[in-house]
Amino acid sequence: MSVLVFTESEEGKFKKTAYEVVSYARGIADMMNTTVTALTINADETSSLGTYGADKVVHLKNDKLAKFTANAYASALTQAAQKEGSKVIVLSSSANAKYLAPILAVDLNAGYASNVVALPESESPFTVKRTAFTNKAFNHTEIKTDVKIIGLSKNSFGLKEAQKEASEESFEPSLDDVHFNIDVQSVDKVKDKVTIADAEIVVSGGRGLKGPENWGMIEEMADILGAATACSKPVSDMGWRPHSEHVGQTGKPVASNLYIAIGISGAIQHLAGINASKTKVVINTDPEAPFFKAADYGIIGDAFEVVPKLNEKLKEFKASNS
Amino acid sequence: MKILVCISHVPDTTSKINFTDNDTKFDTNGVQFVINPNDEFGLTRAMWFKEKQGATVDIINVGGPETEPTLRKALAIGADSAIRINTEALDGFQVAKELSAVAKEGNYDLIIAGRESIDYNGGMVPGMLANLIGASFVNTCISLEVEGETATAIREIDGGKETVTAKLPLVIGGQKGLVEESDLRIPNMRGIMMARKKPLDVKEPQGADTETKAVSFEKPAPKGEVKLVSPDNLDELIDLLHNEAKVI
Numbered sequence: 001m002s003v004l005v006f007t008e009s010e011e012g013k014f015k016k017t018a019y020e021v022v023s024y025a026r027g028i029a030d031m032m033n034t035t036v037t038a039l040t041i042n043a044d045e046t047s048s049l050g051t052y053g054a055d056k057v058v059h060l061k062n063d064k065l066a067k068f069t070a071n072a073y074a075s076a077l078t079q080a081a082q083k084e085g086s087k088v089i090v091l092s093s094s095a096n097a098k099y100l101a102p103i104l105a106v107d108l109n110a111g112y113a114s115n116v117v118a119l120p121e122s123e124s125p126f127t128v129k130r131t132a133f134t135n136k137a138f139n140h141t142e143i144k145t146d147v148k149i150i151g152l153s154k155n156s157f158g159l160k161e162a163q164k165e166a167s168e169e170s171f172e173p174s175l176d177d178v179h180f181n182i183d184v185q186s187v188d189k190v191k192d193k194v195t196i197a198d199a200e201i202v203v204s205g206g207r208g209l210k211g212p213e214n215w216g217m218i219e220e221m222a223d224i225l226g227a228a229t230a231c232s233k234p235v236s237d238m239g240w241r242p243h244s245e246h247v248g249q250t251g252k253p254v255a256s257n258l259y260i261a262i263g264i265s266g267a268i269q270h271l272a273g274i275n276a277s278k279t280k281v282v283i284n285t286d287p288e289a290p291f292f293k294a295a296d297y298g299i300i301g302d303a304f305e306v307v308p309k310l311n312e313k314l315k316e317f318k319a320s321n322s
Numbered sequence: 323m324k325i326l327v328c329i330s331h332v333p334d335t336t337s338k339i340n341f342t343d344n345d346t347k348f349d350t351n352g353v354q355f356v357i358n359p360n361d362e363f364g365l366t367r368a369m370w371f372k373e374k375q376g377a378t379v380d381i382i383n384v385g386g387p388e389t390e391p392t393l394r395k396a397l398a399i400g401a402d403s404a405i406r407i408n409t410e411a412l413d414g415f416q417v418a419k420e421l422s423a424v425a426k427e428g429n430y431d432l433i434i435a436g437r438e439s440i441d442y443n444g445g446m447v448p449g450m451l452a453n454l455i456g457a458s459f460v461n462t463c464i465s466l467e468v469e470g471e472t473a474t475a476i477r478e479i480d481g482g483k484e485t486v487t488a489k490l491p492l493v494i495g496g497q498k499g500l501v502e503e504s505d506l507r508i509p510n511m512r513g514i515m516m517a518r519k520k521p522l523d524v525k526e527p528q529g530a531d532t533e534t535k536a537v538s539f540e541k542p543a544p545k546g547e548v549k550l551v552s553p554d555n556l557d558e559l560i561d562l563l564h565n566e567a568k569v570i
Contacts, residue, residue: 070459070461095477095480102418102445102447102448102449103453105415105449105450106418109533110533111415112533114443127537131443132441132442133443134443137539138540139538142535143533181488182458182459182460184485186484187484188482188484188485189479189482195480195482197481198481225570237502243498246498249359258567258570268335269335269336278567278569279569281563296546298549299551299553299556300553302553305553306556309553
């Protein structure tokens, strides 16, 4: 009956979202009066999962799983869920989790709700709140199946400490060649750069910056704040910045703590994509820019004057607060 | 090569989102419907396979007659024929199940879907469909080549990309990158005329079960007023971010 949670790691280390999904699973387990079991794959240490409420860690070490393969990971989760008799499985919203979730759902005959933002509203019927229409609305969805899969939206629940002593158990699911039907040839990951998916802070530039040669000050601000860089759709369409930085309805969603929009007017599609961010700052010359209606803090001013000055101030702030 | 492109019929990205019937239904009043953008990138990539590699391209949608203009538009862009499974799309599993019956029967080499629709953002149909028919599956696909029985795809991952190979049949969850925005095609008059004569086959559904139910909707709470900070007083902004919002 234990709530099963998949705690993702990278090069052996847990991501922050792993602690968030455990915190969330703890919340569900308390509602349902049951325990939390975390499945880890090739993680170095697992004791930190107890801090956020895991009662048990099922630990899988297998070199064949060093590279992510959705079918093999889904199969490991299926077997763990069956072993634990889990009725609820909690996943993050990482690219890998979203890849394996529908495969897992079919394997377990489980209903799957993605982009869930809060604990279930009721247990019977089992109803969850999720975002829909790319953050322009919320949708209350009932999962009707016996086994349920929840994809938790990033940064929606936060970390909650629960201080459990997690027991540990090794786990060796049976994996066949059929689970490795996708051959990973190469992985090309930016090193030493914060990704939009993991970022607490995102600094984003728009057409107001006039050209790709002016991105130095955006990157500088991102460096100072330990932030990821992002951009609006026209900027990526014009090739000023790579598509991987495009945030908005047809690009990536952003759910950071702080989103700083520089020279972005705030088209409805852009605002939808970044709406899940907690605090939004806009810097724009045009006081009529729609972004001012969506932002928490705004500066009406020329980015070319404001941003370099702000960067200096942020450097001073960081120097005196670190 | 036989390609099937799954087309969702969704509100245009500029649509204002409202609900009716006590917040249980999406209000279609005054809303323009389009091909789901993630699907349109895939459809355009399918046109490339048609023109360069002689592929045939069928399109499919699960939905009522109101989705036919969207299918006709995809035909006008260049797809060869359309299939509409005549039932309301209720949840991701039901749609995947309905699609799987046609996908199996049609023996497609490649099935292209969008990574998610921009209305319900479920992000589950392509993966479920692949699993139901036992095909390979690549999600968040941003590049796709096919040679013989093998596909080479690039998948977007958090903070980078990954190149993979897979045997056909293959299902992808596609997105921008499969083609560029500037490659998207606006149907011309000839395309529109030809689309009227192309087959649009209406199939009755299998009656697949649903696993989830969209019970109701709500709009986000209205946002408070923006706090304006003078560009000459940037210390105030830093103070607000540090002490009020507590984000730096």
